[in-house]
Amino acid sequence: MRTRPLKVALLGCGVVGSEVARIMTTHADDLAARIGAPVELAGVAVRRPSKVREGIDPALITTDATALVKRGDLDVVVEVIGGIEPARTLVTTAFEHGASVVSANKALLAEDGATLYAAAEQHGRDLYFEAAVAGAIPLIRPLRESLAGDKVNRVLGIVNGTTNFILDRMDSSGAGYSEALDEATALGYAEADPTADVEGFDAAAKAAILAGIAFHTRVRLDDVYREGLTEVTAADMASARRMGCTVKLLAICERAADGQSVTARVHPAMIPLSHPLASVREAYNAVFVEAEAAGQLMFYGPGAGGAPTASAVLGDLVAVCRNRLAESTGPGESAYTQLPVSPMGEVVTRYHISLDVADKPGVLAQVATVFAEHGVSIDTVRQQGKDGEASLVVVTHRAPDAALSGTVEALRKLDTVRGVASIMRVEGE
Amino acid sequence: MRTRPLKVALLGCGVVGSEVARIMTTHADDLAARIGAPVELAGVAVRRPSKVREGIDPALITTDATALVKRGDLDVVVEVIGGIEPARTLVTTAFEHGASVVSANKALLAEDGATLYAAAEQHGRDLYFEAAVAGAIPLIRPLRESLAGDKVNRVLGIVNGTTNFILDRMDSSGAGYSEALDEATALGYAEADPTADVEGFDAAAKAAILAGIAFHTRVRLDDVYREGLTEVTAADMASARRMGCTVKLLAICERAADGQSVTARVHPAMIPLSHPLASVREAYNAVFVEAEAAGQLMFYGPGAGGAPTASAVLGDLVAVCRNRLAESTGPGESAYTQLPVSPMGEVVTRYHISLDVADKPGVLAQVATVFAEHGVSIDTVRQQGKDGEASLVVVTHRAPDAALSGTVEALRKLDTVRGVASIMRVEGE
Numbered sequence: 001m002r003t004r005p006l007k008v009a010l011l012g013c014g015v016v017g018s019e020v021a022r023i024m025t026t027h028a029d030d031l032a033a034r035i036g037a038p039v040e041l042a043g044v045a046v047r048r049p050s051k052v053r054e055g056i057d058p059a060l061i062t063t064d065a066t067a068l069v070k071r072g073d074l075d076v077v078v079e080v081i082g083g084i085e086p087a088r089t090l091v092t093t094a095f096e097h098g099a100s101v102v103s104a105n106k107a108l109l110a111e112d113g114a115t116l117y118a119a120a121e122q123h124g125r126d127l128y129f130e131a132a133v134a135g136a137i138p139l140i141r142p143l144r145e146s147l148a149g150d151k152v153n154r155v156l157g158i159v160n161g162t163t164n165f166i167l168d169r170m171d172s173s174g175a176g177y178s179e180a181l182d183e184a185t186a187l188g189y190a191e192a193d194p195t196a197d198v199e200g201f202d203a204a205a206k207a208a209i210l211a212g213i214a215f216h217t218r219v220r221l222d223d224v225y226r227e228g229l230t231e232v233t234a235a236d237m238a239s240a241r242r243m244g245c246t247v248k249l250l251a252i253c254e255r256a257a258d259g260q261s262v263t264a265r266v267h268p269a270m271i272p273l274s275h276p277l278a279s280v281r282e283a284y285n286a287v288f289v290e291a292e293a294a295g296q297l298m299f300y301g302p303g304a305g306g307a308p309t310a311s312a313v314l315g316d317l318v319a320v321c322r323n324r325l326a327e328s329t330g331p332g333e334s335a336y337t338q339l340p341v342s343p344m345g346e347v348v349t350r351y352h353i354s355l356d357v358a359d360k361p362g363v364l365a366q367v368a369t370v371f372a373e374h375g376v377s378i379d380t381v382r383q384q385g386k387d388g389e390a391s392l393v394v395v396t397h398r399a400p401d402a403a404l405s406g407t408v409e410a411l412r413k414l415d416t417v418r419g420v421a422s423i424m425r426v427e428g429e
Numbered sequence: 430m431r432t433r434p435l436k437v438a439l440l441g442c443g444v445v446g447s448e449v450a451r452i453m454t455t456h457a458d459d460l461a462a463r464i465g466a467p468v469e470l471a472g473v474a475v476r477r478p479s480k481v482r483e484g485i486d487p488a489l490i491t492t493d494a495t496a497l498v499k500r501g502d503l504d505v506v507v508e509v510i511g512g513i514e515p516a517r518t519l520v521t522t523a524f525e526h527g528a529s530v531v532s533a534n535k536a537l538l539a540e541d542g543a544t545l546y547a548a549a550e551q552h553g554r555d556l557y558f559e560a561a562v563a564g565a566i567p568l569i570r571p572l573r574e575s576l577a578g579d580k581v582n583r584v585l586g587i588v589n590g591t592t593n594f595i596l597d598r599m600d601s602s603g604a605g606y607s608e609a610l611d612e613a614t615a616l617g618y619a620e621a622d623p624t625a626d627v628e629g630f631d632a633a634a635k636a637a638i639l640a641g642i643a644f645h646t647r648v649r650l651d652d653v654y655r656e657g658l659t660e661v662t663a664a665d666m667a668s669a670r671r672m673g674c675t676v677k678l679l680a681i682c683e684r685a686a687d688g689q690s691v692t693a694r695v696h697p698a699m700i701p702l703s704h705p706l707a708s709v710r711e712a713y714n715a716v717f718v719e720a721e722a723a724g725q726l727m728f729y730g731p732g733a734g735g736a737p738t739a740s741a742v743l744g745d746l747v748a749v750c751r752n753r754l755a756e757s758t759g760p761g762e763s764a765y766t767q768l769p770v771s772p773m774g775e776v777v778t779r780y781h782i783s784l785d786v787a788d789k790p791g792v793l794a795q796v797a798t799v800f801a802e803h804g805v806s807i808d809t810v811r812q813q814g815k816d817g818e819a820s821l822v823v824v825t826h827r828a829p830d831a832a833l834s835g836t837v838e839a840l841r842k843l844d845t846v847r848g849v850a851s852i853m854r855v856e857g858e
Contacts, residue, residue: 136724146567149452149739150744293448299729300729302725307722310722312723
């Protein structure tokens, strides 16, 4: 074994960073044996230098992250700051000064992964980011390496723990969205400002990363259709139950049937209770991958948290350090298919639509005509009437999303339709 | 991209090999783009050269596998023959002549992995074998790389599709073992001679491979405790149901509580219906991995079949080819912990024991005394009596397997115990 240690700098020392530093210290011998050389924490960039950080030599702490990544003697920079800037500049600067990078930054990778990949390649260094998607669950490496000889057609999963916790609570207790969010916040599953989670931005960033890797093309955050779960009501959840379904916030990346384009989207959807994703509880994540030869694979585990995310970071750290010793690099960007990303209107899916209608004869015929005019075939209709009010619950067969949303627009204009109570896509069949 | 192709020889062209050859042809452009150079099928060693093999140039077919691996111009040898010899000699010869090896051979890796690893290292080549365990499910790479910065404490899973199919049928239809085996055979899930599957040899080989990688030590097939499922009865399955459990053939690899040894075992066990492994149907495989930082991860998918296994082979082929181009190698054997493998007696587990007893007062007291004398604590007892016959069903708390089997031996000697109807371990809680 080489005795000169590999030097690692840590950018950020919050929930994940402090756990990375802790494991690097407590499991130093194991890491050295697995890498073939010891690893040494060479510096830790933080915002608040006065905070006590147990187990970290205070001499390593700095507030000058830029000076740290410019040192020139670093083998690896671990970036767990998050956000676009200063993370992007720090990462590219790290490459320029000869370090490989391990990042957990989904937002940056989804926003501008191409720039990072290019910088890594230009300087002959590695960019690894297993921790950016689904915490501890090995997903990037299986897609990038294990399935490198296969053709992935679909990735479908729960990739945000906060929203899964909220929906699980709504499903199990009948709570409304606000009440479930309050519980998630109280238990530490939701942040003070939950926007990134509940509006689906976090999941959309992960969908962009997964789609790009799965389909060997470039997919950016802006390419991902996104709906959060703030509009999901207790009534939607009850309606899902009546259909033998539950509601999950899903990230779905698909290759079009003709193979000439891909789509990526995040939205709430009803899935059958018999689907394995329906039983993913609390803040867990689970992702289905469908590949031509492999068939259906599922990966499940804790999607967030300091220790699980640190596990993913350290797995990457070992791989990147091995590559440094071998003077090689792992797989870089693979975007050779250059498949375009189609808009949401071209996604083929199913709708569950709940309408408040006038309780009189002929309404169903009118509604059915609108569906037919838009080329949307109806799977089931359930009529309920009471006190002069009536509701129609329609579940469609698969149709392009544009045709489905066009149908809904036309339904809203019918005199006999008093309102569209809810619209939700149905997936997982 | 390099234009000179990498040369790949295929040893074996059965269910898996023919699928590997097919995908190498139909997806040649994708493989080339992902590797950075084209791959060329340079030879295919078979036993029956007269068989028509669609899509394979007959000029590539040979019966002389030894001459093929000695050619000296091969970059990769894909070994999908199975069995110990001639596979072992062919693989080591391939290394000696400069090729890297991708193997799906669980028996050989479990029997003599150390020899193969040593030959690979001596000649600076790669030995990859994702396909040897759980078919298409990425498991070796996640354990070897994704979790390389973590400490795995437990691997628990269903790694044999044939036995899972049999047990699933017994559970869903109430069929006995023989009847379920017949159905598995008729549907092609069981081979004409099902011994390797139903006696647990196949699962034990996989357990040895998983334990070795998970704990960074050497575990051979002989180190794995093994019980097949031929003794599992419809009554056992019904008894499991009454406990809210089902029966699965599990491979379980554990680090001892003191961290100083490991165990590996394969046997039927009752697991609660609420455990995710309980809902693994038909011939699917699923493996739980528990690691210190990552927590509980699960990997699920098709555990066998030509196309899924080929997917795993081809993922390895891409990785090994990339390494050849970079003149590097991936991770080799990691056995630095040298943790010993403890015998089954030291495994801590729970027993479900069903006794036929005399229907008279004092029997339970006698039985309970035997448990106490062996230091085994009882969790629950259920007494059933009819027509002078009676049965006692005892579920224990966790205790060393030696104490549990000692208890059963002593129970057999009691006058009031007419017979031990069944013994099964209880796992997954």
